[in-house]
Amino acid sequence: MKYIVLFIFSLGFWLLLTFSLSIQNIIVGVVAALLTVLFFGNLFPDKVVKLLQPQRYFWLIVYLFVFIWECLKANFDVAYRVLHPAMPIKPGIVKVKLSLKTDLARTFLANSITMTPGTISVDMIDDLLYVHWIYVSSTDPEVYSKKVAGRFEKYIKKIFE
Amino acid sequence: METISVILIAIGILFNLFGCIGLIRLPDVYNRLQSATKCVTLGTCSILLGVLFYYGFIDIGVKALITIVILFFTATVAAHALVKGAYKFGVKLGDKSVKDDYKEVKK
Numbered sequence: 001m002k003y004i005v006l007f008i009f010s011l012g013f014w015l016l017l018t019f020s021l022s023i024q025n026i027i028v029g030v031v032a033a034l035l036t037v038l039f040f041g042n043l044f045p046d047k048v049v050k051l052l053q054p055q056r057y058f059w060l061i062v063y064l065f066v067f068i069w070e071c072l073k074a075n076f077d078v079a080y081r082v083l084h085p086a087m088p089i090k091p092g093i094v095k096v097k098l099s100l101k102t103d104l105a106r107t108f109l110a111n112s113i114t115m116t117p118g119t120i121s122v123d124m125i126d127d128l129l130y131v132h133w134i135y136v137s138s139t140d141p142e143v144y145s146k147k148v149a150g151r152f153e154k155y156i157k158k159i160f161e
Numbered sequence: 162m163e164t165i166s167v168i169l170i171a172i173g174i175l176f177n178l179f180g181c182i183g184l185i186r187l188p189d190v191y192n193r194l195q196s197a198t199k200c201v202t203l204g205t206c207s208i209l210l211g212v213l214f215y216y217g218f219i220d221i222g223v224k225a226l227i228t229i230v231i232l233f234f235t236a237t238v239a240a241h242a243l244v245k246g247a248y249k250f251g252v253k254l255g256d257k258s259v260k261d262d263y264k265e266v267k268k
Contacts, residue, residue, distance in 0.1 A: 013227075016227055019220035019223055020220075072203070074199050075176060075179075075200055075203045078179075078183065078196050078199045079179040081183075082179055082182055082187065082196055082200075083179065083182065087186065089187070091189075091191060091192050091254065091255060092254070092260030093254070093260065093261050093264075095263075110237075111233070111234065111237040111238070114237040114240055115199065115202065115233065115237055118195055118199075120191070120194060120195060120198065120241065120244050121241055122241070122244050122245055122248060122263060123245055123248075123263065130263045132244060136260050139260070
């Protein structure tokens with residue numbers, strides 16, 4: 001079942017990307033989608049039913065707006081630090097405890113963290129996410145976990161879990 | 162529509178410029194990647210949005226929109242891979258760094 005869904009997704013993506021409905025294009029798309037399913041199908045989440053629950057899409061849209069806002073803030077923040085003559089940076093690597101369980105949700109969270117204020121996810125070992133932070137504002141694990149991941153975790157939990 | 166697209170493209174170029182300034186000014190690999198991923202990704206996304214507004218929802222516009230999605234995923238994954246690779250390779254954090262939790266795991 002999940003292979004069929006993944007096939008439809010990849011074919012749709014291909015058609016959007018090439019944006020033509022000629023027969024040659026569709027044939028190439030089908031072959032490419034089949035290869036994708038063969039090689040990467042096992043990485044796709046098992047529970048396809050989740051794709052049909054509308055509230056997940058609602059939260060995805062809410063999350064998108066939150067994410068774009070955070071992303072804009074991130075950019076002004078980094079631009080400010082870069083252009084300031086004294087360069088107010090205090091970099092370091094901190095560890096953040098994750099409450100998310102599934103791989104897909106964690107990937108999404110790590111990607112979101114990389115795009116937001118001064119943080120890049122370095123590595124994930126068990127339940128801990130190591131994050132490089134351009135301005136370590138506190139040394140208390142509770143506080144910075146909330147600052148780095150807390151904003152997104154509740155939305156991602158609603159979308160993917 | 163044309164005005165909006167020109168404004169968006171101008172903002173994009175400005176942010177790309179900030180990213181490049183950051184690439185030169187910041188002290189170590191990790192901080193440089195911060196500016197390289199964030200400013201440059203937003204700058205490029207802004208330029209692509211400008212393209213979308215300029216052409217509307219025909220093939221070029223839709224492709225620009227999809228490129229934004231792909232860029233968001235690939236840029237973050239690339240940044241993560243570069244940071245992890247640099248750390249594994251033994252690149253030290255800059256002098257200004259205050260904390261390194263990752264060190265204890267690497268031992």
